[in-house]
Amino acid sequence: MISVKEASLRIQKATQEFSVETVSFLESQDRVLKETILADTDFPSFDRVCMDGIAILKKQFDAGKRSFSIEGVQAAGSPQRTLKNAESCLEVMTGAILPNNTDAVIPYELVTIENGNATVNVDQVKALQNIHTKGRDRSRGELLIEKDTLITAAEIGVLATVGKSEVQVIQQPKIVIVSTGDELVEVAEIPLAHQIRRSNVYSLIALLKRLAVKAHTEHLKDDKESLKRQIQFYLETYDVLLFSGAVSKGKFDFLPEVLEELGVEKLFHKVKQRPGKPFWFGQRVALDVSGVENKTTIFAFPGNPVSTYVNCLKYFYPWYQKSLGTKPSKETAVLGVDFSFKPSMTYFLQVKLENKAGVLVAIPQIGNGSGDLTNLVDADAFLELPADKTEFKKGEFYPILRYRTF
Amino acid sequence: MISVKEASLRIQKATQEFSVETVSFLESQDRVLKETILADTDFPSFDRVCMDGIAILKKQFDAGKRSFSIEGVQAAGSPQRTLKNAESCLEVMTGAILPNNTDAVIPYELVTIENGNATVNVDQVKALQNIHTKGRDRSRGELLIEKDTLITAAEIGVLATVGKSEVQVIQQPKIVIVSTGDELVEVAEIPLAHQIRRSNVYSLIALLKRLAVKAHTEHLKDDKESLKRQIQFYLETYDVLLFSGAVSKGKFDFLPEVLEELGVEKLFHKVKQRPGKPFWFGQRVALDVSGVENKTTIFAFPGNPVSTYVNCLKYFYPWYQKSLGTKPSKETAVLGVDFSFKPSMTYFLQVKLENKAGVLVAIPQIGNGSGDLTNLVDADAFLELPADKTEFKKGEFYPILRYRTF
Numbered sequence: 126m127i128s129v130k131e132a133s134l135r136i137q138k139a140t141q142e143f144s145v146e147t148v149s150f151l152e153s154q155d156r157v158l159k160e161t162i163l164a165d166t167d168f169p170s171f172d173r174v175c176m177d178g179i180a181i182l183k184k185q186f187d188a189g190k191r192s193f194s195i196e197g198v199q200a201a202g203s204p205q206r207t208l209k210n211a212e213s214c215l216e217v218m219t220g221a222i223l224p225n226n227t228d229a230v231i232p233y234e235l236v237t238i239e240n241g242n243a244t245v246n247v248d249q250v251k252a253l254q255n256i257h258t259k260g261r262d263r264s265r266g267e268l269l270i271e272k273d274t275l276i277t278a279a280e281i282g283v284l285a286t287v288g289k290s291e292v293q294v295i296q297q298p299k300i301v302i303v304s305t306g307d308e309l310v311e312v313a314e315i316p317l318a319h320q321i322r323r324s325n326v327y328s329l330i331a332l333l334k335r336l337a338v339k340a341h342t343e344h345l346k347d348d349k350e351s352l353k354r355q356i357q358f359y360l361e362t363y364d365v366l367l368f369s370g371a372v373s374k375g376k377f378d379f380l381p382e383v384l385e386e387l388g389v390e391k392l393f394h395k396v397k398q399r400p401g402k403p404f405w406f407g408q409r410v411a412l413d414v415s416g417v418e419n420k421t422t423i424f425a426f427p428g429n430p431v432s433t434y435v436n437c438l439k440y441f442y443p444w445y446q447k448s449l450g451t452k453p454s455k456e457t458a459v460l461g462v463d464f465s466f467k468p469s470m471t472y473f474l475q476v477k478l479e480n481k482a483g484v485l486v487a488i489p490q491i492g493n494g495s496g497d498l499t500n501l502v503d504a505d506a507f508l509e510l511p512a513d514k515t516e517f518k519k520g521e522f523y524p525i526l527r528y529r530t531f
Numbered sequence: 532m533i534s535v536k537e538a539s540l541r542i543q544k545a546t547q548e549f550s551v552e553t554v555s556f557l558e559s560q561d562r563v564l565k566e567t568i569l570a571d572t573d574f575p576s577f578d579r580v581c582m583d584g585i586a587i588l589k590k591q592f593d594a595g596k597r598s599f600s601i602e603g604v605q606a607a608g609s610p611q612r613t614l615k616n617a618e619s620c621l622e623v624m625t626g627a628i629l630p631n632n633t634d635a636v637i638p639y640e641l642v643t644i645e646n647g648n649a650t651v652n653v654d655q656v657k658a659l660q661n662i663h664t665k666g667r668d669r670s671r672g673e674l675l676i677e678k679d680t681l682i683t684a685a686e687i688g689v690l691a692t693v694g695k696s697e698v699q700v701i702q703q704p705k706i707v708i709v710s711t712g713d714e715l716v717e718v719a720e721i722p723l724a725h726q727i728r729r730s731n732v733y734s735l736i737a738l739l740k741r742l743a744v745k746a747h748t749e750h751l752k753d754d755k756e757s758l759k760r761q762i763q764f765y766l767e768t769y770d771v772l773l774f775s776g777a778v779s780k781g782k783f784d785f786l787p788e789v790l791e792e793l794g795v796e797k798l799f800h801k802v803k804q805r806p807g808k809p810f811w812f813g814q815r816v817a818l819d820v821s822g823v824e825n826k827t828t829i830f831a832f833p834g835n836p837v838s839t840y841v842n843c844l845k846y847f848y849p850w851y852q853k854s855l856g857t858k859p860s861k862e863t864a865v866l867g868v869d870f871s872f873k874p875s876m877t878y879f880l881q882v883k884l885e886n887k888a889g890v891l892v893a894i895p896q897i898g899n900g901s902g903d904l905t906n907l908v909d910a911d912a913f914l915e916l917p918a919d920k921t922e923f924k925k926g927e928f929y930p931i932l933r934y935r936t937f
Binding site for chain 1: 546556557560566572574575581583584604606607608609610622625626627628638639640655660665668669675676680682683684685686687688689690691693694695696712713714715719720721722723724725726727729730733734735736737738740741745753776779780781782783784812834835836840841860861862863864886888889890891892898903904905906907908910923929933935936937
């Protein structure tokens, strides 16, 4: 049985490459950018007025002039005007281009306007005051957004500004989430005494949606032949297969042998961790007709609800993020109370998170083990407690796998 | 001019109530639950085998028996079997109902099976070992998910388990995001020398999408009559109006007067903050034909990109979260370096966040003021520095408005 660290290493070595596609910039939110975004012009692209008021020529003020005849208005969105008489002024609006022959803006708050004249009530005027000068933020051609950036609202605004109405992002892989187990019935059904409803696959769909992935779900019966036939089809159709169940020692846990019979290379089976020990991971590399390598990656999670859930966060998330080219998230939290876990394996402790004075504090939520799905509702994350310790003290910090934000 | 605290108070007093609608449980992710979810049965609903192995009667083991004839297999998903001979055993699979007349499960790892006999290699058997007993996690009727919970992957799994194929959630309000300003052109257009592209409305659409709201966007020309006609229509059509621009002192900043002429009550105009001082907020309460109060809330943000952005996070987010019935997010971070801000107003400092040993550290990202949209890409959040201080020391913690997670 391998360690959590070794399992993570093997998974990180088995990343996939996905294609690039072009989408509308507004649809690119939460996706990973696959081009660099440069400034298409200087920012601002013109000397931009940033207060409503009047624009004057500073040297007139310096020479003692305080009252300026108003020649007109420079509105935002109007072509640039020219101040004709150096001793006059133009009213200017926020967002307007600065008129020719002016170099300072005095805001309305400091101006008295009467009979077409503006009198300024200030002692000093600074050169270029209240003017956002051309190119001050960025120069034309400058890098604005790096390739491999996860696109948020901040990037959406910049994409709009530089006119990228369409952008290149990673294409979403085709993922199928498969449940096995004859005890499972559909959500809308009433289970018999020995049955339960399918729920793990829906938790997985929701966990994948957080990564902006739309996954498809299927259910397979515990019958080796039909399992094999169906999985053969999935291997040919999807980029990634996620399973829940059928990887332990049961008589109907056919999954590991079926996958290997179908040419999937087992990269490991079983990890020194709780919950989720019987996790199976593998990959199939097939050459397509043109000789290009085609990878399919298989995450076969144990069927207990909490096992499936934490394994998805711990293994699928960073694998997917690395495959996309982004950095896997790394967060830590401080243990809020002493905690003890004796077995020599990594323990994923369910915790509630609190932000106290800038510190992320993890409070254990003790549930009833890996079968207790309902306990996930009371927690926000798993705290990853290493295998080489048994006593964990209040104040120590450990990595967290978080599924809820504040 | 009012303080940030006073502005927040007035906004929190002006929340709206939205309708409730029924959606498929899978579509309820990121929405707010408007019913309580109870356990529809005990969890587990039967004594559930949680290891693959054999089920025996403990008192046989206690009486010295170590070898058990195998009567058959209790598979997961099969009706409950009965152990006929108390001295025999049944093979049992994870997820199966525990057979009648058995009360302990011994995993395959500790059993040798030969010629239809299972010999157990253990010194001790505990009552009910490896059995997840009926009702141990939750009892039928127990509260599983509270009303007003924001639904995440954890809740999706529970909804599936209890058979809630449809759930009641808050209906998404109808929101329109309106830009004004004759200097604006569309994203796909090439701006003239005095023009820029529309970008604030797209940042706002993206910020709202983070709250699972789909908003519609419109653009209005700086013409008072057409502005008034269009806004009249928006007031009758939408629940919430977000504006960007036209709230300052400019000659074409018609928005405040137009809104008041249309019967919108101004709740404040201008806040002691940077950026975003000219923020205007109001509400219209109209009676519909059946005498029911109909509220429309108007957030009119200043047109500078960073002003619009931070005001949406600071004011619209908590207003919307309170309107939905959820708790507004409250996070703090520790300042990573000394920082100074002299003016007597709240300052929203752009920061990059780092998680260091469980502590959220905020590193200032100094940009070029509220016009510098591109700087948002380099930051993760705003650190809210209070108005009553001018010196902010490394190690002090302040609230953050976060738009990017790790």
